[in-house]
Amino acid sequence: MYFAIVMKRRNPNHEIVVHERNPAGTTHGWGVVFWDDLLATLRTNDPDSAQAIADQAVPWSGQVIDVEGQPPHHSVGGGYGICRRRLLQILIERALALGVDVRFESEISELSQVADADLIVAADGVASQLRRRRADQFRPQIEAGRNKYIWLATTQLFPSFTFGFVPTSAGWVWFHAYSFKEGVSTFIVECAPETWNGLGFGMMLADAELRVLESIFAKHLDGHELISRDGNGNRLPWLSFRTLVNRTWHADNLVLIGDAAHTTHFTIGSGTRLAIDDAVALASALSEHDSLPRALDAFGHRRHRALARVQRDARLSAEWFENLPRYIRYNAPAFFTLLLARRSRLLKRMPARTYLYLRGACTKLTGSAASPLARIGGPVRIKSQPRHLRSRTGNAPPLTLSAPERAEPDPADAGRPGGRAADEAASGPAPARRAG
Numbered sequence: 001m002y003f004a005i006v007m008k009r010r011n012p013n014h015e016i017v018v019h020e021r022n023p024a025g026t027t028h029g030w031g032v033v034f035w036d037d038l039l040a041t042l043r044t045n046d047p048d049s050a051q052a053i054a055d056q057a058v059p060w061s062g063q064v065i066d067v068e069g070q071p072p073h074h075s076v077g078g079g080y081g082i083c084r085r086r087l088l089q090i091l092i093e094r095a096l097a098l099g100v101d102v103r104f105e106s107e108i109s110e111l112s113q114v115a116d117a118d119l120i121v122a123a124d125g126v127a128s129q130l131r132r133r134r135a136d137q138f139r140p141q142i143e144a145g146r147n148k149y150i151w152l153a154t155t156q157l158f159p160s161f162t163f164g165f166v167p168t169s170a171g172w173v174w175f176h177a178y179s180f181k182e183g184v185s186t187f188i189v190e191c192a193p194e195t196w197n198g199l200g201f202g203m204m205l206a207d208a209e210l211r212v213l214e215s216i217f218a219k220h221l222d223g224h225e226l227i228s229r230d231g232n233g234n235r236l237p238w239l240s241f242r243t244l245v246n247r248t249w250h251a252d253n254l255v256l257i258g259d260a261a262h263t264t265h266f267t268i269g270s271g272t273r274l275a276i277d278d279a280v281a282l283a284s285a286l287s288e289h290d291s292l293p294r295a296l297d298a299f300g301h302r303r304h305r306a307l308a309r310v311q312r313d314a315r316l317s318a319e320w321f322e323n324l325p326r327y328i329r330y331n332a333p334a335f336f337t338l339l340l341a342r343r344s345r346l347l348k349r350m351p352a353r354t355y356l357y358l359r360g361a362c363t364k365l366t367g368s369a370a371s372p373l374a375r376i377g378g379p380v381r382i383k384s385q386p387r388h389l390r391s392r393t394g395n396a397p398p399l400t401l402s403a404p405e406r407a408e409p410d411p412a413d414a415g416r417p418g419g420r421a422a423d424e425a426a427s428g429p430a431p432a433r434r435a436g
Contacts, residue, residue: 001018001088001091001092001095001102002046002091002275002276002279002280003121003123003257003278003279003282003283004016004018004095004098004100005045005046005049005091005094005095005098005100006045006046006279006280006283007283007286008095008098008099008100009045009046009098010283010287012098012099015101016100016101017100017101017102017103017117018095018100018101018102018103019103019106019107019108019114020102020103020104020105020106021105021106021107021108021124022104022105023104023105024092024104025085025089026085027084027085027088028084028151028229029084029151030083030084030151030152030153030180030184030186030229031081031082031083031084031153031178031179031180031181031184031185031186032081032082032084032087032180032271032272033060033079033080033081033161033178033180033186033269034057034079034080034082034272034273035079035080037273038272038273038276039053039054039080041273041276041277041280042276045280045283046094048094049090049091049094052090052093052094053082053087053090054080056082056083056086056087056090056181057080057081057082058080058081058082058179058180058181058182059078059079059080060078060079060080060081060158060159060160060161060178060179061077061078061159061160062074062075062076062077062078062159062160062161063075063076063077063160063161063162063163064160064161064162064163065163065165065332065335065336065339066162066163066164066165066220067165067328067332067335068164068165068166068167068219069167070331070332070335071332072332073332073333073335073336074160075336077161079161079178081178081179081180081181081186082180082181083180083181083184084180086181087272108124108129108130109129109130110133111130111133111254117253118253118292119253119255119286119292120253120254120255121255121257121282122254122255122256122257122260123256123257123258123259123260123275124260125258125259125260126142126242126244126259126260126263128256128259128260130254130256130260131246131256131260134251134252134254137248137251138246138247138248138249138251138256139246139247139248140244140245140246140247141244141245141246142242142243142244143242143243144240144241144242144243145240145241145242145243145265145318145322146192146193146240146322147190147191147192147193147240147241147318147321147322148190148191148192148193148196148201148238148239148240149188149189149190149191149238149239149240149241149266150188150189150228150236150237150238150239151186151188151237151239152186152187152188152189152210152213152226152227152228153184153185153186153187153226153227153229154177154184154185154187154221154224154225154226154227155183155184155185155224155225155227156177156185156187156220156221156222156224157179157183157185158177158178158179158185159179160178161176161177161178162175162176162177162178162220163175163176163339164177164217164220165324165328166216166217168195168198168199168216169198169199170194170195170197170198170199171191171192171194171195171198171325172191172192172195172324172325172328173189173190173191173195173199173213173216173217174189174190174191174324175187175188175189175190175217175220176188176190176266176267177220187226188266189213190321192322192324193240196238199212200212201236201238202235202238205234205235206228206234206235206236209235209236210225210226210228210236213226214226241263241265241266241318242263243263243264243265243314243315243318244259244261244262244263245262245311246261246262248300249261249296249299249300249303249304250296250297250299250300253292255282255296255299257275257278257279257282258271258274258275258278258279259271259275261278261303262274262307262311264307264310264311264313264314265314265315265317265318267314267317267318267320267321267342268310268313268314268317268343270310270314274307274310277303277306278303281299281302281303281306282299285298285299285302286299312343312345313343316342316343316344316345316348317342317343319348320339320342320343320347320348321342326352327339327352330352330356334356337356337359338352338355338356341355341359
């Protein structure tokens with residue numbers, strides 16, 4: 001939808017048709033989060049919709065890490081939440097006002113349905129049917145993560161972005177929560193598959209599962225219920241996150257954006273921002289080049305390069321949560337440090353205790369806690385290790401410390417939980433778009 005808005009603003013003579021598979025006012029998920037950088041992008045490309053989004057957004061302040069049995073750890077920072085349905089409504093209203101033809105309950109599953117279009121923009125999600133029609137050209141690869149997660153809501157308010165971790169008889173269960181509109185918060189639950197099976201999830205009806213989750217998180221919910229939009233009284237829609245990459249994002253006049261092109265794990269919260277960035281980059285490439293093939297080549301090159309680091313960060317973040325027992329045994333301040341450092345390649349390759357020791361040592365050397373490991377002059381190659389370290393790290397390859405290593409989030413990520421919060425499930429559908 002945002003691509004249609006940007007293109008129509010740049011040239012009102014474009015004939016643009018948006019085919020939305022869902023009925024008007026229907027979407028999946030609950031709320032999404034974003035930060036000032038996304039607002040800046042929106043204001044640059046369409047001030048009207050940007051202001052409407054800002055007006056509807058609910059600010060949240062600070063971060064809370066709450067591990068049962070330890071004092072909660074509080075941190076500064078902040079961002080915004082907005083109802084996913086309201087966000088889509090704002091964009092639809094803006095597109096209609098600009099003259100875009102928006103057609104609801106109009107699913108495009110075959111390219112022959114839009115054969116007369118100069119350009120077909122597929123934003124139909126991780127399970128894109130249009131991408132499948134050209135799978136031999138796009139060469140998609142989809143990898144399912146280990147953990148199970150579910151997207152819920154609650155009437156309990158979380159004025160700070162909150163991570164809550166609770167032990168059960170079958171293992172740890174945790175949530176990511178944030179307010180996104182008055183009286184409602186997003187509440188994403190995640191756990192290892194062994195815990196999921198051990199607690200009997202998947203064997204119960206939806207209402208019974210919700211009651212079990214409410215009992216697990218009783219302290220945090222304080223009597224408020226958990227709400228599922230998709231259970232339908234049968235089973236809750238637990239998912240394993242699917243990470244998608246494509247070798248190329250365009251084939252002839254068909255181009256992919258958003259989750260149809262790429263997914264990044266929800267624990268870095270980049271889904272909405274990356275989809276908006278795709279839309280803006282595609283519109284810019286089309287404006288800068290007279291030839292459609294050259295424009296699509298430029299778009300693909302630009303976005304592949306921009307996404308490389310984000311996708312790496314997302315993989316590391318997902319793996320961190322898949323290996324939670326390795327980190328959660330530390331006290332609250334140390335665990336918080338490890339949580340913020342989850343996108344670090346260095347942390348993945350050494351014991352957590354060693355990482356914490358090196359971080360402390362580097363902080364003393366540099367006089368600052370801001371990305372101390374990232375400022376090690378070098379590279380420094382560790383060709384051998386002390387015997388006590390060798391016994392703990394096995395036959396791992398030698399480590400290289402260099403300036404590009406991100407031991408902690410960039411300063412630009414200040415206020416984001418570990419480098420942005422949970423944003424949205426990659427499986428959420430999005431419309432296919434036709435532009436001419």
